[in-house]
Amino acid sequence: MAERRAAERAALAAELRSFLPADALIEETEALRPYECDGLPAYRQMPLLAVLPHTVEQVQQVVRLCHRHGVPVVARGAATGLSGGALPLADGVLLGLARFNRILEIDPLARTARVQPGVRNLAISEAAAPHGLYYAPDPSSQIACTIGGNVAENAGGVHCLKYGLTVHNILELKLVTADGELLTIGSAALDSPGYDLLALLTGSEGMLGIVVEVLVKLLPRPQRAQVLLAAFDDVEKAADAVGEVIAAGIVPAGLEMMDGLAIRAAEEFCAPGYPRDAAAILLCEVDGTNEEVSEHARRVHDLLLAAGATEVRSARDEAERMRFWLGRKSAFPAVGRMSPDYYCMDGTVPRKRLGEVLRGIGRLSEQYQLAVANVFHAGDGNLHPLILFDANQPGELQRAEDFGAEILELSVRVGGTITGEHGVGHEKIHQMCVQFSPPELEQFRALKRAFDPHGLLNPGKAIPQPKHCSEYRALGHDVLQAPGRRDGGGGA
Amino acid sequence: MSDLTTTLQQQVAAAYRAGTPLQLVGGGSKDFYGRTPRGEPLPLAGHSGVVNYEPRELVLTARAGTTLAEIEALLRRSGQMLPFEPPHFGDAATLGGTLACGLSGPRRPYVGALRDFVLGVRLINGRGELLHFGGEVMKNVAGYDVSRLMAGALGTLGVVLEVSLKVLPRPENGLTLVQERTPEEAILVMNQWAAAPLPLTAACYDGLRLYVRLEGAPATLTAGRQRVGGDLLEEGERFWRDLREQRLAFFETGKPLWRLSVPATAPPVELAGKQLIDWGGAQRWLVSDAPAAAIREASIRVGGAATLFRGGDREGEVFQPLPAPMAALQRSLKQAFDPAGILNPGRMYREF
Ligand SMILES: Cc1cc2nc3c(=O)[nH]c(=O)nc-3n(C[C@H](O)[C@H](O)[C@H](O)COP(=O)(O)OP(=O)(O)OC[C@H]3O[C@@H](n4cnc5c(N)ncnc54)[C@H](O)[C@@H]3O)c2cc1C
Numbered sequence: 001m002a003e004r005r006a007a008e009r010a011a012l013a014a015e016l017r018s019f020l021p022a023d024a025l026i027e028e029t030e031a032l033r034p035y036e037c038d039g040l041p042a043y044r045q046m047p048l049l050a051v052l053p054h055t056v057e058q059v060q061q062v063v064r065l066c067h068r069h070g071v072p073v074v075a076r077g078a079a080t081g082l083s084g085g086a087l088p089l090a091d092g093v094l095l096g097l098a099r100f101n102r103i104l105e106i107d108p109l110a111r112t113a114r115v116q117p118g119v120r121n122l123a124i125s126e127a128a129a130p131h132g133l134y135y136a137p138d139p140s141s142q143i144a145c146t147i148g149g150n151v152a153e154n155a156g157g158v159h160c161l162k163y164g165l166t167v168h169n170i171l172e173l174k175l176v177t178a179d180g181e182l183l184t185i186g187s188a189a190l191d192s193p194g195y196d197l198l199a200l201l202t203g204s205e206g207m208l209g210i211v212v213e214v215l216v217k218l219l220p221r222p223q224r225a226q227v228l229l230a231a232f233d234d235v236e237k238a239a240d241a242v243g244e245v246i247a248a249g250i251v252p253a254g255l256e257m258m259d260g261l262a263i264r265a266a267e268e269f270c271a272p273g274y275p276r277d278a279a280a281i282l283l284c285e286v287d288g289t290n291e292e293v294s295e296h297a298r299r300v301h302d303l304l305l306a307a308g309a310t311e312v313r314s315a316r317d318e319a320e321r322m323r324f325w326l327g328r329k330s331a332f333p334a335v336g337r338m339s340p341d342y343y344c345m346d347g348t349v350p351r352k353r354l355g356e357v358l359r360g361i362g363r364l365s366e367q368y369q370l371a372v373a374n375v376f377h378a379g380d381g382n383l384h385p386l387i388l389f390d391a392n393q394p395g396e397l398q399r400a401e402d403f404g405a406e407i408l409e410l411s412v413r414v415g416g417t418i419t420g421e422h423g424v425g426h427e428k429i430h431q432m433c434v435q436f437s438p439p440e441l442e443q444f445r446a447l448k449r450a451f452d453p454h455g456l457l458n459p460g461k462a463i464p465q466p467k468h469c470s471e472y473r474a475l476g477h478d479v480l481q482a483p484g485r486r487d488g489g490g491g492a
Numbered sequence: 493m494s495d496l497t498t499t500l501q502q503q504v505a506a507a508y509r510a511g512t513p514l515q516l517v518g519g520g521s522k523d524f525y526g527r528t529p530r531g532e533p534l535p536l537a538g539h540s541g542v543v544n545y546e547p548r549e550l551v552l553t554a555r556a557g558t559t560l561a562e563i564e565a566l567l568r569r570s571g572q573m574l575p576f577e578p579p580h581f582g583d584a585a586t587l588g589g590t591l592a593c594g595l596s597g598p599r600r601p602y603v604g605a606l607r608d609f610v611l612g613v614r615l616i617n618g619r620g621e622l623l624h625f626g627g628e629v630m631k632n633v634a635g636y637d638v639s640r641l642m643a644g645a646l647g648t649l650g651v652v653l654e655v656s657l658k659v660l661p662r663p664e665n666g667l668t669l670v671q672e673r674t675p676e677e678a679i680l681v682m683n684q685w686a687a688a689p690l691p692l693t694a695a696c697y698d699g700l701r702l703y704v705r706l707e708g709a710p711a712t713l714t715a716g717r718q719r720v721g722g723d724l725l726e727e728g729e730r731f732w733r734d735l736r737e738q739r740l741a742f743f744e745t746g747k748p749l750w751r752l753s754v755p756a757t758a759p760p761v762e763l764a765g766k767q768l769i770d771w772g773g774a775q776r777w778l779v780s781d782a783p784a785a786a787i788r789e790a791s792i793r794v795g796g797a798a799t800l801f802r803g804g805d806r807e808g809e810v811f812q813p814l815p816a817p818m819a820a821l822q823r824s825l826k827q828a829f830d831p832a833g834i835l836n837p838g839r840m841y842r843e844f
Contacts, residue, residue, distance in 0.1 A: 109683045110757045133687065154633050165631065167640070168608050181817050188755035189796045190601060190774045191644070193812040194822050194840075196594070199607055199640035203633040223689040247548040249571055249661035289689060291711030348629040351549055380630040420631035428634075435634055439621040443829070444635050450824035463635065 005090075009048050012071065012093070016051060019061050024099075026050040035094050038079040038086040039141075042343070042397060043426055047074070047088030052096040056174070056182065056212045059095070063210065064180030066093055072456050075206040077118060077149030080141040082344050083425030085153065085205050085461060095210065097148050103127050104213070111218045112171060112188065117148025117211045121155075124216060133218035136163035139421075140329040148211045154203030156421040158254040158328060159285070161379035163219065165421070167202040174213035175201065178452035188215060200447075205423050206458040208451040222287035225253065226297045227321045230309035231278035235259055235362075235374075236355035238280035241307035242378045243351055245284060248303055250296055254285040255379030259358075261338075262331050262375040262386070269334030272327025273320070275311060282309075282378065283328055331375040332386065339371070339388035343400045347411030348420035351381045360410050361385050368403040370396070382420035383411070409434055412480045424462040430477070432462070433469035437479050441469065493541035495555070497622065497653060503534060504651055504834075505620025513837045516647040518557065519584030522593050526646050526839045528806045536588055539653060544628070547572060551611065551628045553656040556588025563587060567659055575599065575660040576606045579736045588652050594644025597736040598694035598705070601686070601756065601771045607643035609658045615642065615650035618830025628656045647836040648844065649829040663693070663707035668728025669720050673702045675760040675769070682772040683757050690716050694732055697769040698742060705732060735770065742768050745779045748804030750787055752776040754796030761790050777801075788812055811840060819843075 013027050026032055027049050037044045048071070053059050066073050072092035079086050088094045100116035103124065107113075108131035113124050121142040124135040138157035139145055145155065151173065156165045163169070172186040186198040201208055232238040238257055245252060258266065258281050263274045274281055282304065286296040297314060304312045315321035327334075336342050349357050358374060361383075365372045376384040385407055389400040408418040408431045418424070418431040432441065444463045448455070464472075473479075507514050513531030523529065540557035547570040554563055560580050567573055577597030578590045591613075596605045612626030626632055626639035642652050673681065678697040682704075685692055691708035705728060706716040717724075725731060734740050743749065752761060756773035765780025780787065784800065791798040797812035804810075814822060819841075826833070826844040833844070 108687065110755060111687050156631055164608065168604060183817060187795060189753040190771065191753050193797045194814050195825060196607055196641055196644055199637050203637055220687050220689045243548050246550060251660065289691065289712045289715060291715060292709045295709050348631045350629060382631045415627065416629050417627060417632040417634045419634050421633060423633055432634065440623045443617060443623055446828035447636055450828040
């Protein structure tokens with residue numbers, strides 16, 4: 001087995017060397033080690049080999065070669081993904097796009113930036129800043145994650161409530177298809193003829209094509225932004241307050257929630273100045289013109305107090321505003337310091353069910369005897385329960401995974417989804433069998449075949465095979481009947 | 493207000509078995525759009541009714557045959573709106589037809605297109621299977637985004653039964669400003685204003701006058717008005733409605749109407765006929781007898797594409813032909829949803 005693998009690797013490497021420079025090919029086990037996992041290190045797999053091309057032409061050549069030999073290809077950006085999307089395959093090539101890190105053009109009048117896929121999310125906003133512009137989606141991982149990875153996951157951020165997800169903020173993609181063809185999807189115009197493949201490709205987890213260039217929209221920096229921090233003595237009260245703000249006709253730029261454990265973790269980590277004894281806080285940012293911000297901040301302040309906040313403060317200055325957000329954006333690593341390991345979930349539920357779902361998570365936490373911290377995009381109903389565990393304790397990883405699976409199924413049961421922004425990847429493949437019926441999954445597979453008839457792009461991720469689902473269902477996990485699901489999940 | 497799911501599913505399944513082409517018919521208000529419809533009519537207007545509307549959740553779910561008029565009236569009562577400001581083109585316009593045509597109104601460049609607000613769909617594919625994608629939540633990346641793919645697909649990928657949309661609060665106030673400008677100036681300032689923190693929600697230019705809509709809190713409008721300048725247009729809302737519904741004098745013509753979708757900063761496109769610039773520069777309406785080839789070429793030259801929107805030869809291609817590899821991919825996609833080619837065949841392109 002190992003010998004055959006070594007022989008395969010050597011043969012493929014020889015062919016790759018014919019067009020790749022030496023620094024673009026990685027074959028030795030030790031050099032391959034950093035590529036064995038992404039941001040979800042519970043899953044690890046060494047790839048057959050890794051390539052780090054410099055040019056689009058080289059990417060095409062790699063994909064063509066793999067196509068010819070039937071070798072699977074897994075794309076990888078910064079590997080901050082939290083669902084094992086960039087997890088390599090033992091018999092596959094790992095295609096790293098980190099070297100594509102150039103911002104090709106910024107057009108301040110058209111409000112666009114043309115960038116390579118390996119450009120870091122934050123680097124776009126930094127480059128646009130001199131023009132008074134920025135790129136709106138701001139995942140908490142924005143200092144590290146790449147725009148290619150953002151497109152592949154349809155990444156969101158703390159400001160997506162008002163400014164949308166990746167899908168709302170891109171105009172055009174250059175895509176290398178499964179057979180190595182280069183396609184342009186979308187354009188600098190607002191729409192293009194034919195089917196809307198731009199939306200379809202966003203969030204497709206590297207399974208429909210390799211993104212090699214992105215034209216993103218830039219927005220004008222709002223004149224002013226003001227963040228309010230509201231403290232609550234009860235988690236459910238905080239969750240209900242979220243609905244009150246939205247019901248008042250205000251769409252905040254961001255509306256985020258952290259529970260007690262997350263608050264204390266953030267305080268230990270970077271001292272953002274949160275009230276340590278609160279059961280939950282909401283961070284609500286309003287932005288826009290000067291006048292608008294004053295007016296909305298006043299109304300949000302009153303609404304939050306009326307909704308039962310024990311205290312509402314406004315950031316006194318820009319420095320405090322940045323600190324408030326830093327605490328939120330550092331929450332994952334902060335919680336990570338409190339425990340040997342943590343496992344981040346990503347279900348989305350209707351806003352009005354937030355309180356109930358948080359209560360359910362609390363109950364599960366007792367049942368599984370594992371602590372959980374909640375820090376999430378409350379305005380969008382996108383939960384991120386962080387389950388704390390210790391992988392060195394026998395059975396704990398399994399317990400954390402089972403706990404997570406129950407949270408996801410709870411999300412589906414209340415009319416939500418198993419993933420809001422982190423993707424299905426390798427991790428949530430079982431739960432796809434719960435959220436979708438067999439004909440729906442078959443439709444996904446047919447769609448995938450239209451792009452990738454031989455199943456060579458990131459195979460095995462995101463869309464489960466029928467056998468896989470029948471095994472999972474045999475364990476008692478059936479297609480869930482969410483309230484909104486009146487079709488019985490069946491086909492013709 | 494009735495649920496025809498079962499009947500419709502049986503009809504599509506039967507058509508699949510028999511290989512009978514179906515022509516999906518909503519309110520018939522956009523029969524003029526796309527290539528000439530053919531196939532056995534499959535009426536959908538009867539499958540109607542708002543299934544769920546929760547103002548606090550900013551979500552509305554309605555059956556595809558529900559009229560836009562009914563939906564908009566309902567939203568208005570809660571101070572909300574369809575953010576993409578869709579054209580109706582007649583009282584009979586349905587939600588399903590609107591989704592299929594993928595058309596958005598003047599607010600589009602500033603707030604988003606129809607597809608940006610689609611959260612979920614329930615549909616029957618070309619095999620007669622009832623499928624549900626997306627849902628009523630704001631963020632959802634489980635599986636491929638099939639819901640948004642239905643926007644603008646002209647019913648060629650599925651019979652959409654139900655749509656869930658994100659809705660937004662209506663702006664508190666609004667005003668429209670008018671000023672005279674040359675075409676070059678108009679394009680430049682529309683883009684400059686869009687790059688500034690202004691409460692801009694529509695901008696168009698009729699060849700002489702530049703119209704700008706600002707919406708938001710009253711104090712914001714005062715500041716915005718100073719920056720933009722120009723005269724206040726009485727009945728501004730009516731102007732935007734007439735633009736959206738193509739009731740302005742510009743559209744009264746027997747000649748073919750073309751829609752050029754171009755980068756917002758594209759210079760004036762030199763073509764015979766008259767033009768009206770909407771979407772802050774990104775959408776150019778052209779009334780012209782010029783040959784299709786010349787119009788398409790001129791659009792491509794500025795990085796855009798041309799659609800024969802109304803009139804002209806509707807047996808030929810009305811949408812910009814796709815480059816060969818792209819056409820092949822889109823054909824495969826069509827086959828993945830409708831292997832027998834029974835759903836609105838030829839409505840979008842001759843071959844699918
Ligand atoms: C601390 C922390 C905070 C986070 N916060 C957020 C958040 O707020 N919001 C959010 O949405 N996510 C968040 N994430 C998750 C993650 O950062 C995002 O999913 C991000 O988009 C992944 O980008 P990446 O470059 O790291 O991609 P990778 O992890 O390398 O890859 C992710 C997926 O994209 C595919 N892919 C990568 N590049 C390409 C390409 N060029 N073409 C085709 N497919 C490609 C891969 O195959 C894989 O399936 C967070 C992660 C961490 C660790």
